[in-house]
Amino acid sequence: MSASTPYQSNGEDKQQDSENIRAPRVSPHHSAARARLASQEGHELSLDDPSLYFNREFSTLRFHIRVLEQALDESHPLLQRLMFLLIFSSNLDEFFEIRVAGLKRRIAYGNETPGIDGMSMSDLFQQISETAHYHVERQYRILNDTLIPALAEQGIHFLRRNAWTDEQRQWVNEYFDEEVMPVISPIGLDPSHPFPRLVNKSLNFIVELEGRDAFGREGGMAIIPAPRSLPRLIRLPEHLEESGCQQYIFLSSMIHAHAEQLFPGMKVKGCYQFRLTRNADLSMDTEDVADLATALRSELLARRYGDGVRLEVANNCPAHLSDFLLTQFRLTQQDLYLVDGPVNLSRLMAMIGDSGRADLRFSAFTPGTPKPLRGGDSIFDVISRQDILLLHPWESFTVIENWLAEAARDSGVLAIKQTLYRTGADSGVVSALVDAARAGKEVTVVIELRARFDEADNLALASRLQEAGANVIYGVMAYKTHAKLLHIVRRESGRIRHYAHMGTGNYHSKTARLYTDYSLLTARETLCEDVHHVFQQLSGMGEPRHTEHLLHAPFTLHSRLVEMIDREAANARKGKKSGIIIKCNSLTETRLIQALYRASRAGVRCRLIIRGTCCLRPGVPGVSENITVRSIVGRFLEHTRVFHFHNAGKQETWCSSADFMERNMFHRVETCFPLLDRKIAQRVRKDLDTYLLDNCQSWELGEDGQYIKNDPAEGEDAISAQETLLYAYAARA
Template structure:
């Protein structure tokens, strides 16, 4: 098939619609009664949070494109206007599913276990008294209700904040009737309040929503008037920051100036209570410049993600996943000297099954070792109170040459990264902010140590962030190595990031935006050539997203030549498997389970001389062309076999795997009759980690 025919829009799934389908798979975890009950509630919250970000970034971008009259379509040939209509249909259905699952399944099942969300019509006399006192002491002093009139225009409403529109009867203190008011819930207070155990009618785990408390007491905010209706609403805004990097002199200052605007970007979605009268919903839509397709009327709290707090407030291990202790690889030895262990052989860590602690410990030892002269590291997301940052600060204060490439534009972590950049600079570290026009997404650390009469490089390269919390929630690989060739490559990449000069070609590493895309095309083409020559062609790829059209066309051509291709794609996938004459040799599956699948693995059989790479990059345009990414080989045959075994485990999964059909729809696998149930995550957890 000619390349032009492979550009046929019918061969591609729209990336945004594919992302919505991923969220549907997450929501299915909340409906799956094989999962512990509080974990199902977490999955519901995650689905809600994912949908928030989808609107803040994806829908916001499409609305901007549509407003500008853009007609440019993706590989699937959907223009922004058409896509917005399809998204609206699908997201409305998805939101209905979320609230039906909450109200009809999860809330009743939680109540059976003693975890209750009490509605206003269920409150006892004692509960009403406690709630009234809570309102008067904790809420009333900090609420600022705003009646709407020419002197009190519609207030600015923060992105995703909880608000109420109130219908009023009667005249205010100045003899006027405004008819409506806005009440903004205090950001400082939790959205779910646990009732004190022991009060009449209260169980150990009874909760009320802050919104219910405000509803019940709202008339007290308007003396002399009567509140005839009180309805929650929430506005989602465009949260994508724009900084013209070519025009700013100081990226740090520019980012600091831009961050506040995120709270008040253009509105893209309005959520209101299901019982909100049509004329009030229309008033809000008009206020925010939205239309009916942007309105979501919901039967429950307008922000389901707030329910996540319950999982922390309730001490019920029987309703959560069993705890576990990540493994410490035996290669680390008993001496505690990580430099000695890494000199002996490369060490591969597979989080969360393997502990993240050796990574932080490696940096701690480097910070305190007088023979270590320099430390260089990239930071994309680290989380609060990061031990990694603490060790970098210690090293800088000890007089070591510490260079940190901090990515200020890590979405939704910009403010935190500005803070850690300032802290590192104050400690004496050299801090740079990456490359103009390219996010630094590579995960790498370089430690330079004097050993005898030479300087030896030690490296850590990973698929995930230097973030100890997500290392227990996301699956990622990390490699510790004293390989001199790999060390020289990492050194050259850091030189490029700091000096901005050209570097000579790399030996082992592939790097975006320079060699990674072409490197992948070349390796796919090599498998195609093997198949065309009658040799076995085999590709296994595990990534989060696959949407780059040239890569997809290369995979289609390889499939047509007979290459057997398995793609384990967590989220967006624009490739369609199983198309007659095009992708009959391609299979696509997605694994959704306890941990967020985050590893990027590229395996090429290469006619008996296999190559296996790990990477920070997904197969997306942004990762190939607009980011600095690294892709590194696993050269040790034992470690390579371990990763191949992990891939085989994921391909054998028949309980948490979803397979894509030729139309782009996903179907959850179940064990065949008589077959053993297989869960990759459970099997890896049992193989490596220890149950608490």
């Protein structure tokens, strides 16, 4: 794999832009923090010192920016680069809907209490606003100046109104009359037609009018909500396209071109698209909820109309109109984002698949199946002989679906218990559970209804399972059930045998093709008994059940992780070998960070692979000089959670559903399981080594908070961990 640097050969102006990306403005807060660190040289810092921590929200925003950087990586196929740019839009939407919304709410309530990093809420909002504005403007520049021209060279064109031929314009007119006009409803603004309540993230237009309408009303302003049922990008019929080209027209262009048709007899002085992002976080008081499913259905309706948090407007919109919109939504200039293109970029994702241009996407691959499962034997027979560890997406999630389907048919299977956090609407897992329930097996499913943005799907799945006769449990009211567990009870030769699956990812066949996750299938008696105890804890009541091997949040996981980190520190102080490798999505929990700081001070080498948010500051003399932090961002979303401890030669490797975050440790049901099979544990450690060698898609976090992309040194082999694993697992298959 080649490893090109963003903006490498795109001119002096963009090279300067790249430098700004690598070293954005350092806030006064960070400057003060670094000054405190410098002043403490030679003195032991307290581990509570705010200068030792990065802000969680800002660290999350930095991850989204690393995703945007992939749009400039010429080693990625062109349509995948566009996909990364659109994912940045989608990520930023959720960031504003949840994180910024919560921040604004705290400021509105006068809660300026800083977090462990010491940054006030107002300072944080200011820094997020400046950074987000800068990178949103960059995003549209990348789209307009880099990706759209490159796509045009490949025969994919987005046609502006002034580029339509007469034939194309005639087709657009007919399409508008037949497909758009019947479902569009312009809303004139006057005392009897107040400003409409617009749905979260919907495409809308503000129109300035001149003249009198049929009722003699003087022209003013109107709002045109774009029908949500219509695609945002429409491909022209093949006979109207240039030879060998694909040509697309934006719905927004059609509406602009026909705005006066919507207001007959009046003059349209201007028509400008805009989009409002609202607070989409659900805020149920679980103590007052008698029926979680009913309460959640009501909250989902309210989510579409939460308080406004961001306003995106076309950058040619006059100031008096954007100011009018800000007033309507009770927002300020800091909340206004002027964009040079469609305001709803994430809706363009459908085009990437519909284009049919496989040559501009990552090469397709077929997930493999481990050799022991390819002989046609019953999956139960294979697992009864040995543990099986799958690494998705390189190894097929179909194994789990097939195992459940076999269990549903197997006359010896007595009971199936499973947790579901996120799964697909057409899930093979759910279909197998339905079949098992209908076959008279005891099926119990713990569905987490509050999985953010999947609540509606999970409500529908719960109803489907209940109708089939399954026992559906909504977990524990105050704790989200995030553990990934499957337990099967089977009668074999007159005795009961237990089987289990434990994973780091969700039971979702589509994300299993996009996310990296480990899946352990086992018949080990002690592990299966532990899983059984967790299900009993979820479905019943009583004191925490003892588990032999499994670590279980919110009960034992956090304390045991701290113990294992402190054990490495104790070994290092005694002169024994030590070492820690942590791979997870986020690292924010203060006591775990402080345990890692203690280990570093003791001389333990701590290598952290943290995909997204990281509040730990590496490289601080006397505190974290033995800690390195890297983030892998590439074709697949890194999702595995693996914790490895050298333990003076008695090495331990664990996989988990949990990140190193407060919510995972104390407010969710999570599990962490050891890899007891020596060969499997060695294989996972080898995978970790591959990630630590990556010099193509890895970013190193510095003491100053900046992420610097790794590139191969001169004469050094280029290593992409994801591609290395892809080839390794393909060869194994």
